[in-house]
Amino acid sequence: MKEHKLQGLSCANCAADIEKQIKQLDHGDSAAVLFNSSKLKIDEKVNMQKVEQILANDGASIVKESGNEEHSHNHDYGSNMKLLLIISTALFILTMFLSKYIPSWAEIALYIVSITISGYSTFIRGAKNLIKLKFNIDTLMTVALIGAIAIGEWKEATVVAILFGLNEFLEGLGMEKARRSMEKLLQVAPKEAVLIDNGQEKIVPIKELKKGDIVLVKAGEKIPSDGVVLEGKSSVNEAAITGESLPVEKEIGENVFGGSINNEGVLKVKITKAFVDSSLAKILHLVEEAQETKTPTELFINRFAKYYTPLVMIIAVIVMFIPPLFLSGDWQTWIYQGLAVLIVGCPCALILSSPIAIVAGITRNARNGILVKGGVFLEQLGKISVIAFDKTGTLTKGEPYVSTVVEYEENFLEIAASIESTSSHPLAKAIMKKVKQEGIIFSEAEEIETISGQGIVAKINEQRYFIGNEKTIVHINPTNVVQEDINRLKEAGFTLVIVSDEKKVLGIIGITDEIRQESREVIFGLHQAGIKDTVMLTGDHHKTAKNVADSVGVKTFFTNQLPEQKVEKIKELRQHETVAMVGDGINDAPALAVADLGIAMGKGTDSAIETADIVLMQDHLGKLPNAIKIAKRMNKIIKFNISISLGLKVIALLLTIPGWLTLWIAILADMGATIFVTLVSLSLLISKKEKESSY
Known part of the structure; x- marks a missing residue:
C-alpha cells in the first residue's frame, strides 16, 4: 500500500464518495x-491517472512530493480559492x-x-451529480443556483x-487547522542520525538505523530511536513521548526514547x-490511525445525512408546488x-x-503524553x-519502601546496613x-548466613x-513494649524486618x-x-489495602483478588456503570480487556501500548483527570x-x-452554523494554563 497526501479534501461525504469510486477500479478494493488526515492509501497496481481524474472531479488532488518531509502539503488550493x-x-x-x-x-x-468565478467548481460537480441522480451538498447548491437564475433572481x-x-x-480552513495541529505533533520524529561506523561519524536517515548501531547525540539534538546510553551523562527532554516538560537525568546503562531531546553534553547511544x-x-x-476511527455519534450523523438530503429535496418540491397548485400561491x-x-438543507455544519x-481532542491529549487509540475511545x-x-x-x-522505623538501640540501622548491603532482596x-538517605556509615558484616523463610x-x-x-x-x-509495637505495625499492614542480637530486639523496620x-491528588481530581x-482491586490482604485506600482517597476496595477475580469484579461493576480499568498493561491485561475502557500506564512499554485503549505515557496518573475533562x-x-446545526x-x-x-x-444560516461549529470544535486545541505535573 502506498500513501499519498491530498489537498482540496474539505468534505467528509466527498471523501467517502471518492473512496467508493476508487474501490471500483481494478486493484482498488483496499x-x-x-x-x-487528508490522505489516500492505495495499492500501487491501481491506475493512478484514473485515480487523479476521480479526485479532480471532486476538486481534490494528490500533493506532489517536494522533498520536504516536514511540510509536504501545499496551500495553493486555499490561496486560489x-x-x-x-x-x-x-x-x-x-x-x-x-x-x-x-x-x-x-x-x-x-x-x-461573478457567479462563474466563485461557483463554477460547485456547479460542475453538482451538474455531474444531478445527471447521475446523486444528491449531495453540491447537487443542492447547483439546483438552487439554476432555480434562482431561472426565475430571474x-x-x-x-x-x-x-x-x-x-x-x-472556511469549512476546509477549519479542517486544515485541525490537520495542521496533528501534523505538528507528528513532526517530532527525528529525520537523521549521526552513526558511528568503524570509528567514523556519518549522517544517515533514521530509516537506515538497525538494532545494535551506535549513534552520537550532541546537545540539542533528537535521539534517533529507542536505545541505551553507552557513554555520557545528560538531562533529556521526553515531552514527545510522555508529555512531561521536566527533563529526566540519563546516565550509562539507562534507556532513552527516540524523539526525546538531549539537553546538554554528548551521549553515545546503542540502538535497541x-x-x-x-x-x-x-x-x-x-495517533494517525486514531483520527480515522468513527465514533457512534459520527456513524449516526453519517447515516442521518444519507437520508436527510433526499428528504430536504422532497420538502423543497412540496414547498415549490403545493401552495401554487392548491392554495393559489404565487409561483415565483x-x-x-x-x-x-434546498440551501437550508445543506448538511455541512451537521457533518462537521x-x-x-475529535481530531482536536486526540491531538490535545497526545500533546500531554496521553495516547488515545481512536475517537470512539475518547468519546467513551x-x-x-x-x-x-x-x-x-x-x-x-x-x-x-521503608515507611516507619522503631528504634530500641541507636546503632540498629547501622547493623541492618552491614548485613543487608550485599543482598539483592527487594526488602x-x-x-x-x-x-x-540517613547518611549512615557502616562496615560489611562477616560470616553471613541466609536462613530460608526467616532472614x-x-x-x-x-x-x-x-x-x-x-x-x-x-x-x-520480646518485652511487652516490643510485642505491642510488632502487633501495631502488623495491624497497620506493614511488612516487618526485625533486627536483634542474641539477647534482645534492637529495632523494627x-x-x-x-x-x-x-x-x-489524582483520585480527588477524578x-x-x-x-x-473509584475502586481499587488488589491481591494484598485487607489491612494493607485499607491503608492504601485511606491514604489516596479511593472510595471502594476489594482484596485478595487474583487476575480472574479482577475480571469478574469488572464484569459485576459493568452491570450498573460504565467502567474503566487502569493497570500496568501486563498482568492486568484480562481486566483491561473486559472493561468498557482499558487505560494502561507504561511510559512507552510495548505491552502497554498494545493492550489498552488509552495509554498514559508518563510513569504516573497525574494527567488522567485532565484527559477525562x-x-x-x-x-x-x-x-x-x-x-446548533x-x-x-x-x-x-x-x-x-x-x-419569510x-x-x-x-445561506447565512447554513454558513453561520458551519463557521460556528468549526470554531467551537477548534477551541479544544486551546489549553487554559494547565497545571504542570511535577511527578
Missing part, C-alpha cells in the same frame, strides 16, 4: 481515503453600484461572471454562489530498536421559497459537528462513571535506600546479629509499597471531574454542535410558513 472569492465579491459589489448606470443585460453579464444567485464558496473555504519499531513510531502511527414566490429550503472536535472516556485501579505499580510505585534494597544471621565484630521476620527472634522473649506522590466511584468537553461540544435549520425552515425565508437568510 483503497482508503482518510478525510481527517481565497483570491477567486475576493475577485467575485468585488465584482458583485461593483455591479450593485453600477446597476443604475448600465443596461440590464450588462448587469446580468457581470453577475454571471440574478443578485440572489450571485450571493448564493459567493457565500457557498466562502462557506466551503529500529525506528519503525520504536515507541515514538508506534505512538505516531496509532414559492419556487423562491423552495430554493431557499464531530470530526474536527467522557462517559466513564467508575474507574477501577490495580494497586501495585498504579496507585503505588510497586517498590518496597534489603529498600533498607539500603533508607540508610543512604539472615551474621557476625559483626565477633557479635552475632539476626535480621528478618518474626521467626528470626524465636530465641528471644516497617516496610510497605510506597504510595505514589500524586495518587491522592471525583472533581465527575467520576462517581477533555473527553467530557469534547462530548459536550459535539452534542452542542449537533443542536439542526436548530438553525429548523428555525430557517419555519420561516417558510409565513414566506430568503436565499440570503438560508
Whole structure:
C-alpha cells in the first residue's frame, strides 16, 4: 500500500464518495481515503491517472512530493480559492453600484461572471451529480443556483454562489487547522542520525538505523530511536513521548526514547530498536490511525445525512408546488421559497459537528503524553462513571519502601546496613535506600548466613546479629513494649524486618509499597471531574489495602483478588456503570480487556501500548483527570454542535410558513452554523494554563 497526501479534501461525504469510486477500479478494493488526515492509501497496481481524474472531479488532488518531509502539503488550493472569492465579491459589489448606470443585460453579464468565478467548481460537480441522480451538498447548491437564475433572481444567485464558496473555504480552513495541529505533533520524529561506523561519524536517515548501531547525540539534538546510553551523562527532554516538560537525568546503562531531546553534553547511544519499531513510531502511527476511527455519534450523523438530503429535496418540491397548485400561491414566490429550503438543507455544519472536535481532542491529549487509540475511545472516556485501579505499580510505585522505623538501640540501622548491603532482596534494597538517605556509615558484616523463610544471621565484630521476620527472634522473649509495637505495625499492614542480637530486639523496620506522590491528588481530581466511584482491586490482604485506600482517597476496595477475580469484579461493576480499568498493561491485561475502557500506564512499554485503549505515557496518573475533562468537553461540544446545526435549520425552515425565508437568510444560516461549529470544535486545541505535573 502506498500513501499519498491530498489537498482540496474539505468534505467528509466527498471523501467517502471518492473512496467508493476508487474501490471500483481494478486493484482498488483496499483503497482508503482518510478525510481527517487528508490522505489516500492505495495499492500501487491501481491506475493512478484514473485515480487523479476521480479526485479532480471532486476538486481534490494528490500533493506532489517536494522533498520536504516536514511540510509536504501545499496551500495553493486555499490561496486560489481565497483570491477567486475576493475577485467575485468585488465584482458583485461593483455591479450593485453600477446597476443604475448600465443596461440590464450588462448587469446580468457581470453577475454571471461573478457567479462563474466563485461557483463554477460547485456547479460542475453538482451538474455531474444531478445527471447521475446523486444528491449531495453540491447537487443542492447547483439546483438552487439554476432555480434562482431561472426565475430571474440574478443578485440572489450571485450571493448564493459567493457565500457557498466562502462557506466551503472556511469549512476546509477549519479542517486544515485541525490537520495542521496533528501534523505538528507528528513532526517530532527525528529525520537523521549521526552513526558511528568503524570509528567514523556519518549522517544517515533514521530509516537506515538497525538494532545494535551506535549513534552520537550532541546537545540539542533528537535521539534517533529507542536505545541505551553507552557513554555520557545528560538531562533529556521526553515531552514527545510522555508529555512531561521536566527533563529526566540519563546516565550509562539507562534507556532513552527516540524523539526525546538531549539537553546538554554528548551521549553515545546503542540502538535497541529500529525506528519503525520504536515507541515514538508506534505512538505516531496509532495517533494517525486514531483520527480515522468513527465514533457512534459520527456513524449516526453519517447515516442521518444519507437520508436527510433526499428528504430536504422532497420538502423543497412540496414547498415549490403545493401552495401554487392548491392554495393559489404565487409561483415565483414559492419556487423562491423552495430554493431557499434546498440551501437550508445543506448538511455541512451537521457533518462537521464531530470530526474536527475529535481530531482536536486526540491531538490535545497526545500533546500531554496521553495516547488515545481512536475517537470512539475518547468519546467513551467522557462517559466513564467508575474507574477501577490495580494497586501495585498504579496507585503505588510497586517498590518496597521503608515507611516507619522503631528504634530500641541507636546503632540498629547501622547493623541492618552491614548485613543487608550485599543482598539483592527487594526488602534489603529498600533498607539500603533508607540508610543512604540517613547518611549512615557502616562496615560489611562477616560470616553471613541466609536462613530460608526467616532472614539472615551474621557476625559483626565477633557479635552475632539476626535480621528478618518474626521467626528470626524465636530465641528471644520480646518485652511487652516490643510485642505491642510488632502487633501495631502488623495491624497497620506493614511488612516487618526485625533486627536483634542474641539477647534482645534492637529495632523494627516497617516496610510497605510506597504510595505514589500524586495518587491522592489524582483520585480527588477524578471525583472533581465527575467520576462517581473509584475502586481499587488488589491481591494484598485487607489491612494493607485499607491503608492504601485511606491514604489516596479511593472510595471502594476489594482484596485478595487474583487476575480472574479482577475480571469478574469488572464484569459485576459493568452491570450498573460504565467502567474503566487502569493497570500496568501486563498482568492486568484480562481486566483491561473486559472493561468498557482499558487505560494502561507504561511510559512507552510495548505491552502497554498494545493492550489498552488509552495509554498514559508518563510513569504516573497525574494527567488522567485532565484527559477525562477533555473527553467530557469534547462530548459536550459535539452534542452542542449537533443542536446548533439542526436548530438553525429548523428555525430557517419555519420561516417558510409565513414566506419569510430568503436565499440570503438560508445561506447565512447554513454558513453561520458551519463557521460556528468549526470554531467551537477548534477551541479544544486551546489549553487554559494547565497545571504542570511535577511527578
